[in-house]
Amino acid sequence: MNKTILLVEDDMFVRELYLRVLAQTGYAIVAAVDGEDGIQKAQQVKPDLVLLDIMMPKVNGLDVLLALKAKGETKHIPVVLLTNLGHAETIQDAFAAGAQGYLMKVRISPYEIIDTVEKFIKDPTYKMDIKQMEMD
Amino acid sequence: MPDQASPTIDTILFDFASAAFAKVVDTLGLRGRQVGEPTPFQNDQKALVGYIHAIYDLLFSTTGAEATRKILGELLQTTEAKYQDAPVYFEFLRVLPIPILGSDQVSLLSRKTLEVELALKTKEAEQAQVLLKQKEELEKSNQQLVQKEQELAVANQELEKEKEEISAEKNKLAVILGGITDGVIGLDLSRRVLTFNTAAEKMTGLHAADVIGKPIEQVFRVFDQLDELKPVEYCPLRTDGFEGVVFSQQALRLMSSNGKEVFVNMTNGQIKESTRVNLGCICTIHDVTQERQLEEMKLDFVSMAAHELRTPLTSIRGYLSVFMQENKDKFSTDQTMFLNRIEISTQQLMALIENLLNVSKIERGVFKVDIAPMDWVPFVRQTVEDTKNRAKERGLSLEFVEPLQKMPSVAADKLRIGEVINNLLSNAVAYTQSGGRIRVWVEVIGEEVVTYVQDTGEGIPAGAIPHLFTKFFRVSGKLEQGSKGTGLGLYISKKIVDMHKGKIVAESEVGRGSTFSVYLPIAKESDEKKQENIQ
Secondary structure, eight states, X not given: OOOEEEEEOOOHHHHHHHHHXXXXXXXXXXXXXXXXXXXXXXXXXXXXXXXXXXXXXXXXXXXXXXXXXXXXTXXXXXXXXXXXXXXXXXXXXXXXXXXXXXXXXXXXXXXXXXXXXXXXXXXXXXXXOGGGSOOO | OOOSSSOOHHHXXXXXXXHHHHHHHHHHTHHHHTTOOOOOOTTOHHHHHHHHHHHHHHHHHHHHHHHHHHHHXXXXXXXXXXXTTSTTHHHHHHHSOGGGOOHHHHHHHHHHHHHHHHHHHHXXXXXXXXXXHHHHHHHHHHHHHHHHHHHHHHHHHHHHHHHHHHHHHHHHXXXXXXXXXXXXEEEOTTOBEEEEOHHHHHHHTOOHHHHTTSBGXXXXXXXXXXXXXXXXXXXXXXXXXXXXXXEEEEEEEEEETTSOEEEEEEEEEEOTTHHHHTOOXXXXXXXXXXXXXXXXXXXXXXXXXXXXXXXXXXXXXXXXXXXHHHTTTTXXXXXXXXXXXXXXXXXXXHHHHHHHHHHHHHHHTOOOOOOEEEOHHHHHHHHHHHHHHHHHHTTOEEEEOOOSSOOOOEEEOHHHHHHHHHHHHHHHHHTSOTTOEEEEEEEEETTEEEEEEEEOSSOXXXXXXXXXXXXXXXXXXXXXXXXXXXXXHHHHHHHHHHHTXXXXXXXXXXXXXXXXXXXXXXXXXXXXXXXXXXX
């Protein structure tokens, strides 16, 4: 069965860039344009991985994460924070709430996201070590 | 007998007529009787006067003028003696045939007539006086009217002025309302929109012209979390003459009729004169969308600023990287060089942002190191390894000299100290001529592990060395090759090393090269335990 990745990203430029690069994985990629849309699409498509931005209008990434983790059907989907927010407390809160990965967009090349996606598709229980990450 | 005190003219006339009849009969005998005996004509003065004149005529025609005058003159003497004091006596004289009057009677008569005329004149004068007075009074009231008119004109002018002032005040209010950054919406008693200021337009994305007159629930809907608040709840229209805030709640979600959503703090008030002026409720809405995001994440300004700077940079770097990847075989040498320079510059921009962020953290005292024992040699070896490609690109040899003895662990924050070593390596690569050599090695001196980064570069003038670790200090040199440093790397490096209770030292000789030494304390047993406790 083909895997589905949900990309929740409000910035159109970044969203379209990542969609294009992620298409190379061969997985089905679904995009959501803000937090509210993200929650809705996650419930609709039940993706195998969520790439989640944090600073978004309407509903921010943290609230999306909480909403996904609060529902049985979306609870087990691994969530990777894909954001430019480097605020350590926020990231720690997100990990405490069940986020399993964190990538700072500006620091990585879009192709590096593919590596992370593959890692989580292979092992949905994989968890990145936030101690190894540089934060603000 | 007539009353002596106030005989009427009739009494006198009758008296005289009776006496004259007796005299005529006496003088003319039977002939005299033909005039007939006078009767007391009640209130018929004219008949009596006529009778008297008839007797006179009879006497005149029979006895002549002289005798008639004599006969009737004597009668008049008698009557006068009897009635001369009566106020109406002269009236009596006036109606008698003039020839019978004596000079006394004539003078009395004319005197009395004059008196009457005078009295009349006096009366006229008095009346004229009254008229004059009335005229004066009229003129006076006319003047008062004129004055009143003038006063009214002044009052009217004042009213006009007030009207202008009210109009100006109204304009002023409109400008003030338009200038307020909070949305201000006036509702009438049926909760229809009366006013809708500029800020309200901006927040809701609606135009005042489209919403004025509409019921508020058709303009926007208000939600508290998921519960919808109805206008009757947030605009309750109290009827007890209350003045003040009738509703106030934070973080409400406003959904405009066009679908736009905004988070607001809403404070609604009412004035005492509400019912009189048909003003139901004044809604003030303060946009907290942005604040709410910040509040929710408890982000500081620097985190926010860094996020905002990184967002466009992500697109630049991302698109550049994909563009270069997808077209790598199509570029000319020049194009490749240009694109590489763009990429290097974006990296520098990114490094600048990260460094500024670090400086800000250092200065705010929130820059923290998480110190734990770490195996130092493999870490340095790996860091050198990661830089080898860059050195190679620039025609430099980069080498980690393996220590001969086993090295102890150091107490350090792996992430932070990695920044320091990377920074020293980057500087060595940037400031060393092609063909140059960079060597890295470690040794133990006392209680510290010292890490050396040595290059064969241009070197640093002696005068510059004391300033190397200050903010924004940069040594200008021809070897920079357009790669502009931020002047922050060594400043941050020194701060990081200081926080490890270590030190960083620079030695250099112009033309021969530079050596940077980083001293870090050897990890102690207690550090190990501390680390275990954390885990």
